[in-house]
Amino acid sequence: MAGITLKGLQKSYGTAQVIKGVDIEIEDGEFVVFVGPSGCGKSTLLRMIAGLEDITAGDLSIGGRVVNDLSPKDRGVAMVFQSYAIFPHMSVRENVAFGLTIAGASKAEKAEKVAEAARILQMEHLLDRRPSQLSGGQRQRVAIGRAIVRNPQVFLFDEPLSNLDAALRMDMRLEIGKLHQQLGATMIYVTHDQVEAMTLADKIVVLKDGMVQQIGAPMELYHNPANLFVAGFLGSPAMNFLDVDVVAVNGSKVLVQNAVLKPVEITAKVGGFTQGGKAKLGLRPQYLSPVESGGMLYGRIALTERLGSETVVDLTLNDGNRLIAALARDAVFPIGADLGLTFDATQAHIFPL
Amino acid sequence: MAQISQDNRGLRLVVRYAVLCLIAAIFSFPLIFMIVSSLKPSSQLLADAHSFRALLPVGDISLQNYFDAFKRAPVALFIFNSVLVTGVTVVASLALCSAAAFAFTFVMWKGRDLALTVILATLIVPFETIAIPLLLEASKLPWIGAGGITWGWLNSYRVQIVPFIADGLTIYLFVQYFKDLPGELIEAARVEGASWFAIYRRVVMPLSGPVLATAAILKFLVMYNQYLWPIMVTQEEQYRPVMVGLQYFFQLNRAWGEIMAYLSLITVPVLAFYLYLQKAFIASIASTGVKG
Structure with a gap:
């Protein structure tokens, strides 16, 4: 050995x-x-x-x-x-x-x-x-x-x-x-x-x-x-990345938003952010969940894949970008319908650009 | 429609076989003529030569020509010499050339590609151009035998064997074949602890049946058909091979029946050897992409 x-x-x-x-x-x-x-x-x-x-x-x-x-x-x-x-x-x-x-x-x-x-x-x-x-x-x-x-x-x-x-x-x-x-x-x-x-x-x-x-x-x-x-x-489906604007930086807390995302504070694990700069927000598909109202992101369903254990939903966001959500268990979502999603900010990742 | 295409296929098959038979006949006529003629007395042989009787064993058939051939020349000695020289050269050549090709293919060393290029370049040098310098060289080489050191290799078996053991064509055949072996087999053997020699002996050579057969046949033909070199280096009957022995039948009274008998005797070993290795030979020619 x-x-x-x-x-x-x-x-x-x-x-x-x-x-x-x-x-x-x-x-x-x-x-x-x-x-x-x-x-x-x-x-x-x-x-x-x-x-x-x-x-x-x-x-x-x-x-x-x-x-x-x-x-x-x-x-x-x-x-x-x-x-x-x-x-x-x-x-x-x-x-x-x-x-x-x-x-x-x-x-x-x-x-x-x-x-x-x-x-x-x-x-x-x-x-x-x-x-x-x-x-x-x-x-x-x-x-x-x-x-x-x-x-x-x-x-x-x-x-x-x-x-x-x-x-x-x-x-x-x-x-x-x-x-x-x-x-x-x-x-x-x-x-x-x-x-x-x-x-x-x-x-x-x-x-x-x-x-x-x-x-x-x-x-x-x-x-x-x-x-x-x-x-x-790492991770499947792969992590979603959204281009966001850095609104404020306070230590490791970074406040970000973009046209389709309401301001949200993320705890950054890496440094290098500047106020007014750009960043990538990383959201794992598994940590997105559908909500009736008060969602943080909205999009139109382009495709769904029902795997039994989870349902993979391919959304087109209002700014035209794609977002993949892997939702728990078997669920039926009609294609073309609007879907609101929320996510746990502690499970989100942010990287400076 | 189906009927027509089936007829077509049948016709094509007939034509194909007819052509193949014709080609086979053209190639076998000389052999048949030789064997049939060896059984006839010279007078009948010459009389038959202008009709298709030349190809049929008819008339005064006997083995007399064979007995006469043995009387006229030391046929058994010539065949023995040829088989000995050819056999030793083939075996030594397969061993040496495959080992060289192994080093050229699998082992990395400085100057490897240049050395291989030089060896391959020797393929375009005809033997006749180096025959005289080689003769001069061979006549001065030392040898350690029972009687101590002697100088000059003329009139020996070794002078007919050693210059032909290593040759570019055989090395090239092995290199081409080795390149197609999966590299991971060699790497696996290396990681398992095998030395280069162990890889050569235990992995590469056992997988080289087809190329060994090809190289053996090509070398056999070259060596068995040697004429120029043995005439130059052997003045004594004791060491002469079959092709040089043919001269004995053209001296004094020329007997065609005996010549045919002698030719039949020395052709049979070649045919037998070729038929024995034919399958592997064709497989290897097909796989190495070398046209025979």
Whole structure:
């Protein structure tokens, strides 16, 4: 088991800098998820930790040891790839035992560890099959099995579930979570799926353009996003942003309004507001509620999506902007009707422009 | 409408098979002529040559030409020499060229692309242009044998084997094939702790059946058909291969029946080897995009 420290990590391909100085502290046994849009550098960062990409600048330590120049095999990491990367010419048993075979383990030791991994992943009945005879989910199990038999200090997952269908993805997500509890190993998991990030992580690292946007526990990021990007990236449906005018600033209390919003005082979690300036007001769809009268925002219903557990309403505000509201449980709203909404100002976010 | 299109399809099939049969016939005529002629005495062979009887095993048929061929020349020795030289070269070439291609494809090192370019550039240099310098070089190379150090490689098996082990075409074939292997397989093996050699041996080579077959066939044909080089470097009968052996049948009284018998004997191994590897060969040619 080992903690990992990334200090000023950079990666360039020629003149193109893709990782621009990343600092992350990962505790021993922590489950950390790197999340961000395509091209944000999350997979590159993971591959740098694995040793599959050179580090241009900065220090990477695993278990207190700087490993910048060590080859992958000397870093004590195991990796699960998006394409599974299981060897097509070997049986499942040989695939799972591959790392042990390379390390020169005895037959008895291999048999024991493979059996243990197969038990944990419930794939005892698959051991003698060829990869071509397995489904996607089973192949992913084999890839995870190959990772766990070596007892690595660190597990690296590179979008392991993105090739699976939705139902299987949820099953495997739960299993990976269970696996982490069982093994207690440090795990780093890369995904662009925020549901995977929110459900699995002890700590989420949000990346954009090769830079860390925010690091924190899932709920901390959800409730206290450090900037507009993080606020808009986490949560589904995404947070609504309204352009507002700053009427008054009093410490962290910011009074804002716009053409369709009555003046409302928001407690800002970030600074940088000036009276008379512009700001973005962030409202999560889940924290909007319909009211008969005295609403803070009014709009016309353009579309509704009834999901059973909630109803997503797409409103066109009186100034022409869109607003999404996710209203509790199943509710029927006629399209074209006017709807008044209110929100809890303590759950609203504000960012200076 | 449906009836017409079905007829059309049937007709097209007939035409297609007719064309294929014609092409197959054109290619097999020389082979059939060779085998049939090897069974006839020289006088009848020449008499039949102007009619389609040349392609039919009719008349005075016997294996006499084969017995005479063995009497005239050390046929078994020539075949043994060719099989030995070809076999060792093919095996050594597959091992060396695949390892080189592995280094060119998967391992990052300074000057890699330049080195590969230089190797590929050798493809456009005809062997004839380097034959003389190579001969001079080979005649001065040292060798450590049972009798200590000797100088000059002429009149040996090694002089027929070593210069042909590494070649640009074989390396190129392997590089093309390796590039199509999923990179994540190699990365997974690296993370699992495999050394480069272990990746080569346990992951890459087991997945390289088709390209091994292609490279083996191409190398086999080149080596088995060697003529110019062996003539230059072997003055002693003991080391001569089959193609050089053909000379024995054109000296003194030329016996066409024996020539045909000898040719049949030395063609059969090539055909057998090709048929054995044919399926993998075609699969690999199709997948590497290299036209044969």
